[in-house]
Amino acid sequence: MEYRELGQTGLVVSRLCFGALTVGPLQRNLSPQEGGAVIRRALAGGVNFIDTAQLYRSYAHIREALKGLERPEDVIIATKSYDFTRDGMAASLEEARRELDLDVIPIFLLHEQESEHTLRGHRPALDYLLEAKAKGIVKAVGISTHHIQGVLAAAEMPEIDVISPLINATGIGIQDGSRDEMLSAINFASEQGKGVYAMKPLGGGHLLSSWSEALSFCLEQKCLDSIAVGMKSFEEVDNNLRFFNGQRDLPDPDKTYRKLHIDEWCIGCSMCVGECPNGALDIVQNKAVVVDPDNCVFCGYCGSVCPEFAIKVI
Ligand code: SF4
Ligand code: SF4
Incomplete structure (x- = not known):
């Protein structure tokens, strides 16, 4: 497994990030024990980075996966919240700490920022996260976004450490332009020192028929420090681990298309x-x-x- 420093955060993350939306109730709806076991298998295979969100309701699954680990604090968890107020973000951060049973949340993001305008609207929440970072409760702050304008706005803000943009081989899901325009924005953000990890590399399932090409496309982008892949079974974990460890001649691991x-x-x-x-x-x-x-x-x-x-x- 390749590991990279996530921008200038000092956090060193595996190139494969476990996307924890898929184990929770919005998708496969595994129990915390079942989902925790799937995550644990990825951790055992060298993954040290998990992406979740308040919305995903998968904190219990992650907590199960961390149970009994000698150093759970070494697992880098990124979560996010839609809250835009100071009090709302304070409650979101406390929920994450309580539900994950962690004193420190490594990465906390503003969920789905569209542009400089939404970032301005979320300023009280961002200020709260920056204060939490100064106190050591959060190590890095940032945004997730489906928008090129969101990436560009965050890239210009020195207080933003991490960006999680939507990018994939066909550009499906990008809201305000093409794949190449998004890549150009991500490269700019990376040059500004932002840590960047991709979301939706498989287009939410649309690119499963060209799984290896879709993942190769993301892996080849030097500006992507890590790539969050949603996984919901041992088989998917094993296939992704093999692929990220360099075995590229794998068959399509999942013929079941989502709907x-x-x-x-x-x-x-x-x-x-x-x-x-x-x-x-x-x-x-x-x-x-x-x-x-x-x-x-x-x-x-x-x-x-x-x-x-x-x-x-x-
Ligand atoms: S329109 Fe139907 S599916 Fe959508 S939220 Fe309302 S009840 Fe649910
Ligand atoms: S993109 Fe699809 S799954 Fe996501 S909110 Fe829209 S309809 Fe629902």
């Missing part, structure tokens, strides 16, 4: 439509419908707000 399932008891409240960052959903005849399937990256965010538990990635 978004909407149950018939959907009441058409439109909560999911507003939550989708990619404009993939709409209400048609009082039911949620995927109106732009090519733009759905199977993030499961829509399911997190459904009051009827009627929509999920399966």
Whole structure:
């Protein structure tokens, strides 16, 4: 396993980062024990970097994976919150510390920043994180984003340490431009000393049919210190470990394509439509419908707000 310093944070991370959205209730919905075992297998294989979020509800899975480790503090966990207020971010950070059973959260990000304007709107939350960093409760702060403008804005801010942008071989899910425009922004951010780790290298599942090409594309980008790959089974962990350890002649490990399932008891409240960052959903005849399937990256965010538990990635 290759390890790299994440920008100028002083944190040295494995090139393969465990994306922990997939084990939680928005996707495969493994129990904390089952999901913890999958994460633990990746840790045993050399992964030392886990990406999660308050939204993903996978803190319990990570806590299980860390249980009994001699030095759980050596595992670098990045989490994120949508909170934009000081009090809201304080509560988010405390939740992460309590639920992960850790005194220090290595990386805390503002979730899904779109541009300098949303960053300005989140200033109180960012200031709280910077104070937490000064106290040693957080080691690095930053943003996650599906937007080129989000990367460019964060790259210009000296107080931002880490950026987690959406990037993949086809550019699926990038909200405001092309793959190459996003790569150019990421290169600029890397040159400014930001630690950069990619999200959605497989386009949320759309690129599973060209799995090895999709991962190779990200691995070849020198500006990507690490690449977060969602994993939900021992088989996926083992295949990703082999691939990141240099074995490139592997068959496609997962022929099961993900899809978004909407149950018939959907009441058409439109909560999911507003939550989708990619404009993939709409209400048609009082039911949620995927109106732009090519733009759905199977993030499961829509399911997190459904009051009827009627929509999920399966
Ligand atoms: S429809 Fe749901 S799973 Fe698909 S991109 Fe939108 S929020 Fe994510
Ligand atoms: S949030 Fe749930 S109930 Fe409301 S429209 Fe979406 S799927 Fe239907």
